[in-house]
Structures are given as structure tokens and as C-alpha cells.
Amino acid sequence: MLSIDNLHVSVEGKPILNGINLDIRAGEVHAIMGPNGSGKSTLSSVIAGNEDYEVTDGDIVYKNENIVELSPEERAHKGIFLSFQYPIEIPGITVTNFIKTAINSNLKARNEDEMPANKMLKKIREKAELLEIDSKFLSRSLNEGFSGGEKKRNEIFQMAMLEPSLSILDETDSGLDIDALKIVANGVNKLKNKNNAVIVITHYQRLLDYIIPDYVHVLHEGKIVKSGDKELAHQLEEKGYDWIK
Amino acid sequence: MSLADKLVSSFLAFELDINIQSPVHVKRTKALKEFEKLGFPTKKNEAWKYTSLKTLLKEDYTIFSKKKNVLDFKNIKNYFLDNTESYKIVFVDGFFDPFLSQTSHDGVDICILSAALTKPCYSKIVSKYFDSSINTKDSLSLINTAFAKEGVYIHIPKNKILDKPIEVLHFATGNEAALMLQPRNLIVVEKNAQVEIIETHQSLTENPIFTNSVTEIFVEQNAHLDYYKIQNDSLNSSLIDNTYISQDQKSVAKVHTFSFGGKLTRNNLNYFQKGSYINSTMKGITIIDDNQLVDHHTLVDHAKPNCESHQDYKGIYSGNSTGVFNGKIVVDKIAQKTNAFQQNNNILLNDKSSINSKPQLEIFADDVKCSHGCTIGQLDQDALFYLRARGIPKKEAKALLTFAFANNVLESVNIPSVKSRIKKIIAEKLGVDLGFDL
């Protein structure tokens, strides 16, 4: 599904990623771990197409197409979803209005008809239930005044609504207490199937107890320095990142 | 001949047409004299520092439209509210059009000023209120008074809650090469009465139109006024709107001004609080481009204790456009416990657009809560990426953010068809096909 080859990325001329190679097939869960500043969030932003990051070398091939030149919305239309580490607050747009606009934009890009309002409402209710989201929450302004947990739950709610092929969860566990973590993980697991893939970016092993990865990669100074199965995450938890350096 | 000279010298001709024996005419003559002294304001005048009338005044306007064209309702249907029962007062080229209008004298007076100024049954109200609240130093108001003859006359007697809103429409058809219009409106909302009014100026021609409008509104004890100004006129039309609102105790007066069209639009919105526990609210959305200019001048005179005022103006400027906001809050020394709030937020989308903002406070009482805020900025790039990452294309994402920026002004709009009209105009103005609904 996703094949990253020798990816080099700079921000304002400063290199952050220095040759990333990564292959992800449908049905897989990959965890990317690493210390602060290792380039984890950069990797997620680059896959989603943030224009602040400059790809200086290498390719990102998604569903047999090099997407390096595509705009963020084009990538989203093709099924790439990023759960933001810091979801943006947008006063004045309700959660419902926002998700409706997003879904219809995606449908339109695929030359499909807009989703009828009743179907939309039904789906919103269904997915809100899955993530134990109160209906009042849906009429509030997007992320404005949300707690850390509410923001992250809202991200996974959007993921559930948009049904992406590739989901990147950027530090989705940060700012969550254990109950919220379970709800979010449960949501992700229910959405998981053999046709989609998930990249979990995290600093700690904690989330990986609930979303079991098939592969774990350790990122250090912009490179993947070690790959393995879920055991690697446990080892990291015990020994710390110094062990890998 | 300059427009000022032309106006002054046309007064004799104007007098041929009206009853010069009426007490109103004394006011007209006096106003003309004052105008002669002052002339039109220039940029040297502090209140006109950022807005020049030079180009506007250069046109050779016809001051009295000779005739009016006949308009077919089906051609102008779009300018009326959709699916909304309403009273209608329609003017075409400055003349009242009885066929397009739906007035009323059924327990209320929803009609025209020319009738009110001439018929004895209205003289009590007219002598009490007409020309009693305008700024006698403002030459544009003065020249309007001098030629005051036609406009809206609305009188809602006490305890009357009007069953449907009143739409006021001023059309210009281009029957003259360049036309100056000076509607004069008088609105009296008595004790416990309620009214909703929607005002639109619409030119149907490419010919230059200059409207200098004066509206005096009196909102008495416990009465409620909701006023919507929809300014989406053609790019050859300019509007100077002078609105004076006098409020008695416990009354509520809300004015929403939506400015999207027009070449030069100046809104002088003045509130005078004459009792306690008054609520004065003024909100606005301005979205302009090309060489448009929109200038909002507000004044709230807090003269009595325990009143509040809320101001919230949002501006989005692209192209070569210019925005001006001048908000003045005055709190008299006896106006303790005043709560005055003013917010002006602006977004510049182009390097050629500019904004000048002057949020003023003049406070003479100590136990008050007054605050103002002004921001100038751009659309948030992180928010834009967030929206695009969810699949919303750049143009739509920008429009959504722009709409979100202005949205809280719409929240207090109580007539659904006004709200949807504004949303539609915003989408048109931003060039997107989005409903902003749900």
C-alpha cells in the first residue's frame, strides 16, 4: 500500500529525515517509535503532504503512485488520514459541519454524489457511539476548548467517518488517560480490516498494549535504525532509547 | 459646478415642489444653511481621515430624478427574501412604487415619509421625532435634512409585536446618467413594541449611483428593534448611510450590517442611550475585493447607568480593497455599571488591500467594564493544512475558514431567510459552492 524509498526531508534547509525506507501492506499495523526530535512527526506530516516540509530526495509511493507532488487534499481523497498530534482549533465551524464538508469533498473528488443528510446523520450517530462521544459535543466549534482527550477522540471519530485506507496516528496517546486510551484504541481496532493499514507513531509502548503492531520501527536522527516485531517495543520500554543508539 | 454648489442652488427648485409653510421646512432651511457653511467633509476632517469622497463627488449627479422606470416584479424577485411573508416598502429611482410595495395602516403605520410629512394625522409624531436626533455637525446628514421629502415612515404603537418583518428596498434603474438619492427614514417603535426591518439598496444599472441616506429610529421603553442592512450593491454604486438610534430604558436595538458590494460604503451608526438597562448591539461582516471601500463608523453614547453595548465587526479584504473601522464608545460620568464590549477582527488576503482601524474609548465613570480588541491577521496556515488533510480542497478550505472567522456575527441573526441569503452571498463572494449549513 505504502512504499517509502530513501526519503530525505528538510525544513527551512535543515535536514530532518535522512533516508527512510518503509514498506506497508494492506492489513498491517506498523508502529514507529523513537526519542523526541527523531523525526516521527515530520514523517507523518510529509506523508500527509504538509507543504512546510521539503522532500529533497526519495519517493513516497502510495497505491502504486508517487504522491510526493500531490496536495494534502488530493492525498486525503486517495484515502490517507492523519490524526494530528495537536488538532487545530477552529472557532466558528461545528464538528458536524466540518465532517460533512470533508466527506462531501472526498465524495466529489471521486465523482460521487454528496451523502444525503439522513444517511450522514445516521453515520455520525453510529460513529459517535463507537467512540462514546456525546451528541452535544458534535455541535460545538471544532476542537475549541476541547480537553486533550476530547480532541484525540474527535480525531478518531473523523477517521471513522472518512474510512481511510491508510491512517497515521501521530502521538494519539499523548494527553489521554487510561480510559480515554482504551476507547480510542478500541475505536481504531474496530475500524481495522484486511484492506486498510495503520501507522502508529508513539513515544511510549503503552498504546501498543491496545493496538497490537505487526511491526515496530525505531527512528533515530531521521533514520530507521532498527525494525522488529512487538517484542522490540517491550525491549525499548525496559532499556530505553539509549540502548538503540 | 461642484456637487455642493449644485445642491445649494437646486434648493429653490426643490421648494417649488413642497409645502414651504410646514414646520418641517424650517428645519430644512436651517440644515441647508449649516451645510453651506460646512460643505462636504475632506480627509482633513478626523472622521474622514481614511475615506476620501473626492472621486465620488466628482460625478455630475442628477439631484431630482425626473421619472421612474417601471420594474417587473419577476425581474427583481431575487432581491426579496425567499419564502418569507413580509411588509414591503419599495422605491424606484427615489419614487415610491405602490405596485411592488405592501404597506399597512392596520393598527400600525408602515408607509412613506412624504405622506407623514404632509398629512395632519401624522403631525404629532413628526413634530416630536423628525430631525430630533441627527448630528448637526455632520454635513451629510444636514444635506439630507435639507432635501428630506421621501423615505420610509414606520410607526409601531405600544404593545404591538409586528407579525412579519418589513423589507425596505431602494432600486436604481439607470434612468439618469448619474443619480443622487437621499432617502430620509423615520421609525418609531413605541413601548413594548417589536419590529424587524431589512434594508437593501440595489442598483440595476452600470450608471453611477450615490445614495446619502438618513434614518432616525426611536426605540422606546422595553421595545425591541432588529435591523438588517444588506449591502451587496453594484460596483458603480456608493452609499453613505447615517443611522441614528435613540433608546429608552430596557429597550433592545440590534443592527447587523453585511457589506459585500458597492464602490464606497460608509456606515455612520450612532446609538444614544437615554435610559437604564438598555442593550445596544451592532455587528457586521465585510467581505470586499477589487477597489471597494467599506468604512464603519460607530458611536455608542452611554449616558445612563446599567446599560450594555456589544460591537463585533469582522472584515475580510482582498484585491485592492480598503477597510476602515472607527468605533467610539463614550461613557458618561453617571453611566456607572456600563458594560461596553467592542471587537474588530480583520483578515488581509492581498498585499494591495489595507485596513485602518481606530477603536476608541472615552470613559468618565469608574465602575464600568469596557474592553475593545482589534486584530489584523491572515488565515491560519495550520488550520488550512488540517482542512486539506481531511480532503477539503484549498479554495473551499480557505472559504470555510473565512466563513468560520465571520460566523459568530451570523449567530444573532433571527430571520432564517436573512441568514441563508447572507450565507449564499458569502459563498458567491468567495467563489465556492458551499452551503455553510447543517
Add this chain to the structure above:
Amino acid sequence: MAYTEEELKKELETKEYEYGFVTDIESETFPVGLDEEIVKSISQRKSEPQWMTDWRLKAFKVWKEMEEPDWANVKYEKPDFQKISYFSAPKGKAKYDSLDEVDPELLKTFDKLGISINEQKKLAGVAVDIVMDSVSVATTFKETLSKKGIIFCSISEAIKEHPELVKKYIGTVVPQKDNYYSALNSAVFSDGSFCYIPKGVRCPMELSTYFRINQAGTGQFERTLVIADKNSYVSYLEGCTAPSRDENQLHAAVVELIALDGAEIKYSTVQNWFPGNKNGKGGVYNFVTKRGICHTNSKISWTQVETGSAVTWKYPSCILKGDNSVGEFYSIAVTNNYQQADTGTKMIHIGKNTKSTIISKGISAGKSQNSYRGLVQVNSRAENARNFSQCDSLLMGNKCGAHTFPYIEAKNKSAMIEHEASTSKIGEDQIFYCNQRGIDTEKAIALIVNGFSKEVLNKLPMEFAVEAQKLLEISLEGSVG
């Protein structure tokens, strides 16, 4: 028992202006009036070179054509410019080489002012230039500074000793024709301070000027010029006092700051001119033009505590000409009794990535009027300009007024400007809370005002902060409404 409001008011009214004494020194004072001859005489009396005399005459010509401005939110009887003496110098030797030669009466004056020069020399390490009735009488620490190449002297001396520097920079930031008072000052300025910090030098001590008007019927027109050469740093302090007199005294100063590439100038003022008595009689008219120009990567920071003067008209400004330059304005303005202050700043963004911050705290009591007037202007080529402004007013009683006149003009789409303003009073609950903890009302007000002003007080150099805090308390004692 708690203070009653009446008692507080009474105490405030009887509170004498602490610095209101007259020093009995023989002075040489010019006859009153102003014409070309007086301008020439001032120049002659100071043995100035011809170019300076010409410069003054040019300014005088401009001034004659100008009208006194009336746009400020202040009302006062306009001074009769023909009834003022434009030069007053303490008699005796024109210049002193060391403090020992200074008239002992004068030194006593400084002691009364609380600026014992010797003490300061030892303790604070502050170099002081003292201007009394227009003439610079003492400059301390000259030698220590000259070792680093720093020039700190009176402007008269600078005109003679460093004409190339004065000639190059005077009038470049505040042109003669800039405004009515700057033109007047340019024609008749009698003295003031001059300061030059060479390339890369960090001035090791605070430089300070103390101004005092002493002689009756004189105007004070000092001129200050501070030049910080590339990558240098200087912190400059200015203090002002005047004796209590019935008639109004005029003070019309011009301050020009030049921060060359990478330089930083911090300019702090504690202004405590005589504010007039409780009935609004007398007091100083303080009409001052202060402006700085910032070249690339430089910074100018104005901090002012304005408690004195009957009428203040003052807008320390920054022209952010160079890329990445920074301008700051921190101000506390206190008005009481019949004082009127119209003060604020202008931040003109011309260069790219320029930043400005404005924090203004106005405190009005008695029957005073306190106005903030500011301009933030972003020119069309000033990419990424940033401004944050905050203007807070505190009112005590309903006989005073607080006014805010911010002008915001943006012509570049990348500009980010935020302006906030608020008005509040000292809450009775706050005072009660303090009372309940055993703090008396007067102290409580001092505490609250202090808290209100903290952001600005913190910007003052230590030596001044203490004095400023004391001044705030004195100016406001008992004025709770």
C-alpha cells in the same frame, strides 16, 4: 478604624509636592521674548559654530510659520511664547571640571532631589549629567566612560568637541519642521545630553540625566541625542523635577535616538515635573518629542513613568526602518487632581520582520484626564510585521476620564496586529480582601496599582524602579473612589 473616603481625599490634597523647593542660586537669565536676535544670542552665548547658528535660525523661520497643535485631548491656556525667557544659566563658571567646583547650593539641590551624586558614584555606578534650567552643570564618570570610547557630555560640549557626529545626526530623526514644539526646540534649545557608544561597546553603566527647572518664568528646551553605533548597547535614564510655582512653566524637549545595525538602546524616563496644586494652578506644560530610528537588527525600548506635569503631550516613537528591528514602548501614566496627559507611541513598520510591543497603563484619579494615543502603521513592504498592543486604564472616582485613541493602519497582508484595551476600577472586594488580611486601604491601593503597573515597572532599571514605585504611591495616595 478604616479610613473614610473624605479623610483620604483631604490627605491627598494637603500632600505637598515633595520636590517643590526653589534653589537660591544666582542665575543669568535672558530677557523674555523670542525673535531672531534671541536665537542668535543663545547660539553666541554658547560660542557655537556658524553652522549651528544657521541651523537654529532655519528652525526659527519654520516655527514662525507654524501653528500650535490642538488635536490632543488636553485643554490649557496656550503659553505666550513672548513672555518666556529662553535662556537661564546658573551664574558663575560656565563649566565645571569636577564636582568640587560646583556651587554648593546646587549640590544641595541634588541632595534634596535624592540624587546625591557622590553616593551614586560609589553605589550605583550611574553616570549622571545634570541639566538645571537649561544648562548642563555636571557630568560624572566622564573619564571611566571615555576609556571605552564612550562620549557622554552636554550637547553644547558635543557641538564644540564632536561637531562631525552632531552635524551628521541632529534633526535626522526629529526634523526641525516635524511639529510646532520640535521647531521651537530646534531654534532655542539651550542644552541637553549627548551620548555616543562606539561600535561593539556595551556601556558598562547606566547613563543618567536629571532635569530640573528652577528659575521662574523660564522655559526649558533641552535636546538629547543618543547614537548607538553598530552592535553597541546603552541604557539611558532620565529624571525630571521642578519647583512648585503658581504660573505654568514650559518644557519642550526633543530626544533623538539612533540605533545603528545590531545596536540596542533602552531609554527610561521618570517624569515628575510639578503637576500644579490641588486646584489645578501652576504646573509644567510638558510638550516633548521623542523618537528613535532602528536600523537592521537593532532595538529601541522606551519605558516611561509619567506622574508629573499639568499637561503632558508626549509620544516616544520608533521608526523600524531596518529589517528585523524591534521597537518597544512601556508606559505608566498617572494623573490626579487637574492633570491632563495625552501620551502614547507610534510604531512605524518599514523593514521586514519588524516587531513592536506596546504596553500602556493609564491611572486616572481626581479630576484628571488621561489619554492613550497611539499609531501602529505597517507599510506595504514591511513583510511579516508583528505588533502587540495592550492599553489598560484604571479609574478612581467618576470625576476623571480615561481615553483610548489607537490608530491601526495595515497595508501588508502578512501583518499580524493585536490590540487590546480594557478599563477597570479598583474593586471594593479587592480592598476588603486586603483589609481582612490586615492591610490598610492606602496600602491596598498601592498594592493593586503596583500589580496593575507591574509589567511596566519591571522594565525599569533597578535604581529607577524603586523611585518609580514610590512616586506612584505619592501621586495616588488616598484617591480611591
